[in-house]
Amino acid sequence: MSSTSVYPTPINAFKQSKRSVLSVIVDNEPGILARIVGLFSGRGYNIEALNVTVVDVKKNLSRITIETLGEEKVISQIIAQLEKLVPVHSATNLANLSESYEAEICLVKIEFENEEQDQKILNFADIYRSRTVQKRQNIVVYEISGTSERINKFLDDLDTIGGIKVELVRSGPIGLGI
Amino acid sequence: MNNDNEFTGADILLKALKDQEVDTIFGYPGGAVLPIYDAIFGQNFLKHVLVRQEAGAVHAAEGYARSSGKVGVLLVTSGPGVTNVVTGLTDALMDSIPIVCISGQVPSHLIGTDAFQECDTTGITRPCTKHNYLVKDVSKLSETIHEAFKIASSGRPGPVLIDIPKDVQFAKSKYISKKDISFREHRIKAGSKNVDKTFVEELVNHIKKSERPIFYVGGGCLNSGHQASQELIKLVKKTNIPITTTLHGLGCFPGEDKSSLGMLGMHGNYEANLAMNKCDLMINVGARFDDRVTGRLDAFSPDSIKFHIDIDQSSINKNVKVNFHTNTDITLTLKEINSFIDSNNIDFGDKNYSNWWGQINEWRKKECLHYEQEDEVIKPQHAISRLYELTKQKDTFVTTEVGQHQMWAAQYYKFSKPNRWITSGGLGTMGFGMPAAVGAQMANPDSLVIDIAGEASFLMNIQEIATAVQYKLPIKIFILNNEYMGMVRQWQELLHGSRYSESYVDALPDFKKLAESFNAVGVRAKNISELDDTINEMISIDRPVIADIWVDKKENCFPMIPSGAAHHEMLLSKYDKENPENQEKGKVLV
Ligand SMILES: Cc1ncc(C[n+]2csc(CCOP(=O)(O)OP(=O)(O)O)c2C)c(N)n1
Ligand SMILES: [Mg+2]
Numbered sequence: 001m002s003s004t005s006v007y008p009t010p011i012n013a014f015k016q017s018k019r020s021v022l023s024v025i026v027d028n029e030p031g032i033l034a035r036i037v038g039l040f041s042g043r044g045y046n047i048e049a050l051n052v053t054v055v056d057v058k059k060n061l062s063r064i065t066i067e068t069l070g071e072e073k074v075i076s077q078i079i080a081q082l083e084k085l086v087p088v089h090s091a092t093n094l095a096n097l098s099e100s101y102e103a104e105i106c107l108v109k110i111e112f113e114n115e116e117q118d119q120k121i122l123n124f125a126d127i128y129r130s131r132t133v134q135k136r137q138n139i140v141v142y143e144i145s146g147t148s149e150r151i152n153k154f155l156d157d158l159d160t161i162g163g164i165k166v167e168l169v170r171s172g173p174i175g176l177g178i
Numbered sequence: 179m180n181n182d183n184e185f186t187g188a189d190i191l192l193k194a195l196k197d198q199e200v201d202t203i204f205g206y207p208g209g210a211v212l213p214i215y216d217a218i219f220g221q222n223f224l225k226h227v228l229v230r231q232e233a234g235a236v237h238a239a240e241g242y243a244r245s246s247g248k249v250g251v252l253l254v255t256s257g258p259g260v261t262n263v264v265t266g267l268t269d270a271l272m273d274s275i276p277i278v279c280i281s282g283q284v285p286s287h288l289i290g291t292d293a294f295q296e297c298d299t300t301g302i303t304r305p306c307t308k309h310n311y312l313v314k315d316v317s318k319l320s321e322t323i324h325e326a327f328k329i330a331s332s333g334r335p336g337p338v339l340i341d342i343p344k345d346v347q348f349a350k351s352k353y354i355s356k357k358d359i360s361f362r363e364h365r366i367k368a369g370s371k372n373v374d375k376t377f378v379e380e381l382v383n384h385i386k387k388s389e390r391p392i393f394y395v396g397g398g399c400l401n402s403g404h405q406a407s408q409e410l411i412k413l414v415k416k417t418n419i420p421i422t423t424t425l426h427g428l429g430c431f432p433g434e435d436k437s438s439l440g441m442l443g444m445h446g447n448y449e450a451n452l453a454m455n456k457c458d459l460m461i462n463v464g465a466r467f468d469d470r471v472t473g474r475l476d477a478f479s480p481d482s483i484k485f486h487i488d489i490d491q492s493s494i495n496k497n498v499k500v501n502f503h504t505n506t507d508i509t510l511t512l513k514e515i516n517s518f519i520d521s522n523n524i525d526f527g528d529k530n531y532s533n534w535w536g537q538i539n540e541w542r543k544k545e546c547l548h549y550e551q552e553d554e555v556i557k558p559q560h561a562i563s564r565l566y567e568l569t570k571q572k573d574t575f576v577t578t579e580v581g582q583h584q585m586w587a588a589q590y591y592k593f594s595k596p597n598r599w600i601t602s603g604g605l606g607t608m609g610f611g612m613p614a615a616v617g618a619q620m621a622n623p624d625s626l627v628i629d630i631a632g633e634a635s636f637l638m639n640i641q642e643i644a645t646a647v648q649y650k651l652p653i654k655i656f657i658l659n660n661e662y663m664g665m666v667r668q669w670q671e672l673l674h675g676s677r678y679s680e681s682y683v684d685a686l687p688d689f690k691k692l693a694e695s696f697n698a699v700g701v702r703a704k705n706i707s708e709l710d711d712t713i714n715e716m717i718s719i720d721r722p723v724i725a726d727i728w729v730d731k732k733e734n735c736f737p738m739i740p741s742g743a744a745h746h747e748m749l750l751s752k753y754d755k756e757n758p759e760n761q762e763k764g765k766v767l768v
Contacts, residue, residue, distance in 0.1 A: 027365070030312065031300055042305050073495065080492035086309040086329060089364045 017069045019048070021094045021102060021175050022079065027087035028054050028062040035085050036064060045070060045078055049148075049172030061089070065174045067148075097177035104173045105145040110158065111165040112138055120161050128154045148173050187316045187347040188217040191280065194323040196223055197356045200251050202242060202620050203227070204235040208255025210282030210295060213347035227620060227649060230641035232259050234613040236266025237639070239277045241617030243270075244600045245575050247403065249330050250277040250617060256284055257295030260341075261302065265607055267337045268306040272604025273426065274401055276335035278326050279307075285345040286314055299341045308336030316346050320354040328361055332368040334490040335401055369489040373514040374504040381461065381485050381502065382518055385526070388459035388483075390534045391419045394442070397426030397603070398464020398488055400596050402508035407431065407596045409512035410463065416519060417526045420538055422450035424465050425603045429593035439538065443471040444739050445585040448546035448748060449538055451737075454479050455745040456537070462486040464508050467497040468604070469767075477744030487511050546737045546750055547589055554705040558583065558658045558729040561709060562590035562630065565656060568713045574598065574626045575618045579611040579635030582664035582735045587630040589735075609638030612655060616642055619651040626717065628654045634663045634683045643696040646722040654716050655724045657689060660731045668734045672749075673765055689726035698722040741767035 026032050033052055040047050049067040054060075068078065075093055082091035094100040108130075112118050121140065125132070130144035144154055151170065158166060185193065191214060195203070204227045207215045218226050229235040232254045239250030254263055260281045270277050284293040300312045309329050311322050319342070326338040385391055393414065399406045407430045414421050414437050421431050422442040431438055442450035451473075454460070460482040465471065472478045475497065484500040486493075487508055494503045504511055518524075549559040562583075576591055577600040578584040584601060593599045600618060602610040611629040619627040629636075636657055646653050658664075666681040690700030699719050703712035709727070716725045739748045742764030 031304065031310075034301070035304060038305055073499075077492065077496055080494070080496075084367065084490070084492055086365045086367070 016071045018072065018075070020068055020070070020075050021173050022066045022068060022075075022082070022091055023094055023175055023177070024064040024066065024082055024091045025089040026062050026064060026085075027089070028060045029087055032062070032085075032087050033064070035087070036066070036082065039081055039085065040066075040068075040078075043078075043081065045074065049170075051172045051174050065172065067173050092177065094175045094177060100175055100177040102147050102173050102175040103145055104148045104151055104171055105143065106151045106155075106168055106170045107133065107141060107143055108155070108158070108166060108168045109139065109141045112140075113163055117161055117164050121158070121164070124154065124157045128157075130154065183352050184350040185353050186213065186217070187313075187319055187342060187349055187351070188213040190316070190319045190351065190353050191323065191342070191347075192217050192221060192224065193353045194320055194356075195251065198249070198324070198327050200249070201225060203251045203253055204229055204238040204242070204617065205253030206232050206235055206255065206259060208257075208259050208282065208295070210256035210259075210284060210344050211253060211280075211347075213344065214253060214280070214282070214342075225620075226253075227616070227645065229613065229616075229645050231639065232262035233266055233609065234616070234639055234642040234645060236263040236270070236277070236279065237607075237610050237613035238617035238620070238642075238645075239279075240266065240270050240273075240275045240610075241577055241600055241614030242621045243275050243277055243617075244614070245597055245618035246621035247597060248276075248621070249327055250275070251280070252277065253280045254282070255295070256282045256299065257297050259295075260297060260299045264302060264306060265605070267303055267339065269602055269605040269607045269610065270337040271306055271308065273602065274335050274397060275337065276330040277337045278323075278330050279337060279339040281339060281341045282347070283312065283341045283343040286343045287345070289343065299339070303339050306337070307339045310339040310341065312341045312343075313346055314343065316349040316351040319346065319351065321359050324354075324356050324359045325361060325365065328366055332366050334398070370506045371510070373506050373510050375514070377485075377502055377504040378511070378514050378518050381515060382522075382524065384459050384483055384485070385417060385419070385461075386524070386529070389531065390453075390457045390537075391417075391459035391461065391531065392439075392453050392457040393419055393421035393461050393463060394424075394454065394465055395421060395427040395430050395463045396424040396465025398466075398490075399427055399430040399508055400464075402464065402489075404596055406464075406509040406512060409509060409516055412516050413512055413519075416516070418530050418535075419461070420453055420535070422446070422454065424468070424471055425588055425601060427465065428588060429596045429599045432594040433592035434594065441588055443468075444473070444741075445589065445735055445737065446471075446739075447589075448544050448737055448750065449541035451739065451745040451748055452541050453538055457482045460484045462488070462500070463512070464488055466490075466493045469497070470603075472497060473739045473747075474742055474744040477746075479745070544750065551706065554707070556703065556706050556709055556727060556729045558586050558660065558733055559590055560706075561656075561658055561727050561729055562586050564709055565628070565630070565713055566591045568710065569626060569628070569717065572626045574628060575600065575615075575622060577601065577611040577614040577618060577627070577629045579629070579631045579638075580606045580608045580665075581632040581635060582660070582668065582733075583630055583632045583658040585665075585735045586658070591630070608632075608635035610635075612636060612639050612653070613642045613645075615653040615655070616645055616649075616651055619646070619653050620649070626654070627651075628656050631655050631657045632664060633657050633659045633661065633686060633689070637683075637687075640692075643693070643698050643722060643724070647697050651722060652720050653722050655722075656716070657724065657726050658729045659686075659689070659726050660729050660733070661686060662731055664733075665735070667732075671734065672738075672740065689724050693722075693724040696722075698724060700724050700726065702726040702728070704728050740764045
């Protein structure tokens with residue numbers, strides 16, 4: 001039996017939570033990331049992943065990509081709130097564009113114990129066309145990119161091998177509308 | 179280097195303030211702003227008002243801004259100077275008041291070392307300002323100040339803070355004047371200048387079709403300027419549509435006009451809330467569907483088509499989904515609606531909504547603001563009614579503190595013009611009213627300025643009487659003294675079984691003697707026979723006056739929509755008992 005909450009929940013913000021990737025163009029100035037992160041934490045929105053880099057040195061612009069979860073209504077509110085920040089030029093939900101592309105990069109270090117594991121790893125790496133960055137006796141480092149979903153699948157597949165040790169880092173998704 | 183074209187940071191600040199036509203600044207000195215105070219010493223265009231605590235400076239700047247339509251400016255030192263203004267900045271953000279706060283900071287090379295009176299000012303104030311800056315390079319100072327004023331006053335107004343390290347106040351650079359700065363549009367966010375013609379046409383068509391329309395007007399109308407209110411009055415007259423305003427909308431439309439249903443919301447009028455509940459067309463002009471106004475959301479105006487005019491995109495569909503919206507300035511939009519109606523010769527004369535008005539007049543018969551002045555004890559409602567009657571011939575500015583007295587002021591004092599009513603709505607900041615009155619009096623030296631206060635709130639910024647005395651500001655503090663944090667007591671009575679936990683204000687000072695000790699004047703009314711004389715005496719004295727009005731200690735503020743209830747579930751008087759199920763649900767809300 002599931003227990004009831006001790007307090008009623010006024011609005012269920014996660015009712016129809018959907019993953020969205022937001023692309024935000026900002027003036028690259030001190031405090032801008034703090035403003036954005038503060039907006040999310042202050043208003044109770046989620047940040048699943050975050051990526052920030054200068055994309056135009058001359059115009060001093062950065063592009064911030066944020067993966068977030070929320071109902072459609074919440075996502076439009078997030079965008080409206082982002083667009084109110086003074087250094088923000090634009091905030092776009094990539095899902096609302098007719099065409100957009102998404103990629104994430106992941107580095108995976110795998111330690112294995114035997115030949116059989118090595119073979120399986122090689123096999124998956126091949127299927128997912130991941131690039132070998134380094135290979136030593138029992139350690140291999142791959143670079144794999146693509147949508148976050150694709151990387152998730154690769155990692156799930158690695159998980160089936162058993163007995164290996166995986167350490168990884170992911171950039172979070174980045175995306176571009178056409 | 180000795181260059182005639184170069185000025186210190188402190189001088190640049192003053193030049194920029196002059197350029198921005200600032201003539202009044204509220205402030206309090208300290209180590210990190212001494213160079214600026216030095217520059218203030220040697221000039222005469224800028225009047226500095228020395229407050230007694232920085233909280234006073236920020237509320238005074240708010241009162242100045244609200245009552246004048248100009249940007250309010252304040253100056254505080256680093257560390258505690260800045261942390262003392264955090265409440266006021268948040269207040270200004272919630273209520274969309276344009277202010278610019280200049281703060282001193284420790285010298286650049288000490289930032290990050292936990293230096294004396296160092297705090298992370300931009301970090302602390304980031305969530306409570308519209309924007310803030312740390313100026314590290316004196317050559318950026320001019321344009322930063324000009325941008326700050328522009329941002330504070332454009333679009334949906336709000337507070338902006340500029341943090342200036344002490345070395346930057348000494349460093350030299352050229353001054354760039356306001357006219358030589360080209361603002362980057364994306365940073366100003368002034369809202370669209372183009373009226374949405376489709377919106378206007380849709381609205382007029384819906385007005386023609388509707389049977390039960392209503393205007394729901396908020397503080398945005400105030401911020402759009404006096405002309406917005408002129409256009410609104412024209413439109414209401416033309417269409418004969420009833421109008422209700424939020425707490426901040428009071429004064430945008432004459433409160434005594436027969437089309438006005440008064441204030442809506444938690445302590446709003448019965449007819450206003452019921453009309454909102456039953457309308458078929460809602461025209462929201464610069465209001466934000468705040469929880470004090472909507473009551474329980476799932477029961478909010480279920481049958482209406484909703485139009486929303488708001489310069490702030492994020493106010494649209496935030497709490498309530500609307501059918502049509504526009505982000506263009508209210509004045510421009512209302513003007514276009516009026517001229518569309520005129521140029522198409524649309525006549526609403528035959529329409530008149532007579533059934534709707536019939537219904538509204540039935541609701542009005544409830545006389546939801548009725549009270550009985552029974553015996554000798556002054557009813558707080560009566561005190562406000564008398565204050566209104568005895569001051570309405572003057573162009574009076576009213577500020578308030580927060581609590582029951584604030585709601586009674588909103589209910590019983592009628593405003594006929596915008597900018598005369600200055601109250602803390604969004605944040606509900608006790609201690610707001612008296613310093614706000616100082617600011618309003620600075621901006622309107624010849625007008626009558628009254629702070630309608632509760633004794634508990636008044637104690638929160640009581641030190642500012644000294645400011646009023648020093649600058650000969652004849653503000654009146656009209657205390658509805660019930661010896662309780664009345665609003666807290668009321669909630670405890672209604673929702674917590676009359677367990678008055680810590681809401682009695684014990685050990686109160688003698689307000690008359692207190693006034694005298696500050697070299698202000700104290701007057702008192704203990705019973706009904708002294709009320710009018712005391713009010714008249716208060717008005718007649720050309721000095722700061724504290725009027726201690728002893729009122730019924732246990733009076734409650736009605737009507738009331740309890741938290742979590744809907745518009746049609748309002749309590750009309752103490753005899754109305756709420757159903758216990760709602761009570762439990764409402765308890766967790768504020
Ligand atoms: C700074 C601050 N602290 C606490 C509150 C909560 N609060 C709201 S009204 C109120 C009581 C105000 O009492 P008083 O000023 O005497 O006004 P009354 O309700 O009696 O008219 C309190 C404590 C608040 N609004 N602001
Ligand atoms: Mg009280």
